[in-house]
Amino acid sequence: MSRPAAESTSTALSAHQIWTRARGAALVLALILIGGIALATVRSTESHGALDPRSADPTGSRAVAELLRDSGVTVTTAATLDEATAATDSRTTLLVTTPDLLTETQQSTLRAAMTRSDTRTVLIGAGQSSLPTLAPDVTSAADAPVANRAPACTLPAATRAGSAELGGERYVITPGTEADACYPADGSPTLVRLPGSTGTADTVLLGSPDILYNNRLDQQGNASLALQLLGSRPHLVWYLPSLADTSATTDAPAGDTTDNFLSLIPSGWLWGTLQLAVAALLAAIWRGRRLGPLVTERLPVAVRASETTEGRARLYRKTDARDRAATVLRTATRTRIAPLLGVPVQDAHSPERLLPALSARLPETTADPRTLLFGPAPADDATLIRLADQLDALEREVRTS
Numbered sequence: 001m002s003r004p005a006a007e008s009t010s011t012a013l014s015a016h017q018i019w020t021r022a023r024g025a026a027l028v029l030a031l032i033l034i035g036g037i038a039l040a041t042v043r044s045t046e047s048h049g050a051l052d053p054r055s056a057d058p059t060g061s062r063a064v065a066e067l068l069r070d071s072g073v074t075v076t077t078a079a080t081l082d083e084a085t086a087a088t089d090s091r092t093t094l095l096v097t098t099p100d101l102l103t104e105t106q107q108s109t110l111r112a113a114m115t116r117s118d119t120r121t122v123l124i125g126a127g128q129s130s131l132p133t134l135a136p137d138v139t140s141a142a143d144a145p146v147a148n149r150a151p152a153c154t155l156p157a158a159t160r161a162g163s164a165e166l167g168g169e170r171y172v173i174t175p176g177t178e179a180d181a182c183y184p185a186d187g188s189p190t191l192v193r194l195p196g197s198t199g200t201a202d203t204v205l206l207g208s209p210d211i212l213y214n215n216r217l218d219q220q221g222n223a224s225l226a227l228q229l230l231g232s233r234p235h236l237v238w239y240l241p242s243l244a245d246t247s248a249t250t251d252a253p254a255g256d257t258t259d260n261f262l263s264l265i266p267s268g269w270l271w272g273t274l275q276l277a278v279a280a281l282l283a284a285i286w287r288g289r290r291l292g293p294l295v296t297e298r299l300p301v302a303v304r305a306s307e308t309t310e311g312r313a314r315l316y317r318k319t320d321a322r323d324r325a326a327t328v329l330r331t332a333t334r335t336r337i338a339p340l341l342g343v344p345v346q347d348a349h350s351p352e353r354l355l356p357a358l359s360a361r362l363p364e365t366t367a368d369p370r371t372l373l374f375g376p377a378p379a380d381d382a383t384l385i386r387l388a389d390q391l392d393a394l395e396r397e398v399r400t401s
């Protein structure tokens with residue numbers, strides 16, 4: 001009668017165990033994804049970025065664009081420099097939202113378009129990266145906080161608007177340059193108008209964009225000043241410089257654009273990335289927590305010592321680790337014969353203590369004890385097998401002597 005086959009035991013996790021362990025993390029991940037998709041869906045139809053005339057966000061400029069359209073001004077949004085310069089003429093106002101983001105080549109192209117036409121150019125937040133090319137008679141000073149400031153100039157648009165919220169870039173005008181300097185902060189203007197060399201062309205430098213924001217338009221004289229600066233001509237080209245503009249690939253940006261690039265990213269994405277990082281950290285802490293001391297468990301199967309030895313031997317053979325195998329054999333033999341020779345176990349691996357005791361016990365042994373117990377690694381598998389046989393024979397001699 002044949003013996004029944006032993007019931008197989010598996011240590012692999014079942015599908016139910018895997019789901020039980022992973023369902024918490026999966027639920028958190030699903031909630032984050034659903035929330036992100038929902039937020040993106042809600043905001044995608046109205047959010048276009050700061051100073052975008054299509055954006056209804058607090059820092060968008062849809063409100064002033066709608067007021068300009070109600071006043072009969074045509075508002076055109078340009079995403080590339082070619083679109084902006086092609087649409088400018090004597091009946092056009094060109095608004096450049098971030099001139100410091102333009103490369104040197106783009107600035108030169110824009111400057112050429114400004115000088116050959118009678119357009120009005122409004123530069124928002126122009127700093128030291130763009131002023132040398134776009135307004136060479138003006139340099140920048142230290143920034144000033146945005147605050148309610150009086151015009152303190154004779155520019156008609158400023159005197160009619162009255163106090164407005166300006167700040168940001170402050171400007172220093174080269175002596176002898178004809179210009180209107182308005183809304184000073186610590187003695188330096190935050191709004192400068194530079195008349196052009198021909199016709200009705202002029203350049204307006206606006207230190208900060210706050211008067212164009214949706215959430216600041218109704219404060220002080222912001223709306224009046226914005227409408228007068230941007231609505232003096234029947235057509236407004238609203239140029240939003242972008243890193244995706246093909247004309248920007250010819251050279252590197254003129255200045256440090258790290259802050260400008262980050263400003264192009266909607267704030268919701270930055271906060272979302274931070275939340276994902278915090279959630280990932282909490283999930284790692286949760287999954288890596290210790291619930292208490294380690295608990296010993298019985299092995300699901302009993303493995304015979306011979307099988308373990310054979311398995312380790314196969315691994316040694318597969319990696320040609322004859323040196324390690326020989327070391328294991330010699331160490332085990334020395335450990336077993338040392339008590340038989342009266343040598344403490346801690347001195348079993350010292351040739352000076354073990355070999356004299358072995359020679360006294362077996363004065364006529366055929367094999368060299370030093371080479372056998374402390375020799376070099378075998379050169380091939382046959383030598384390793386012969387070493388194992390000799391170690392067994394040596395141990396038998398010690399036990400029988």
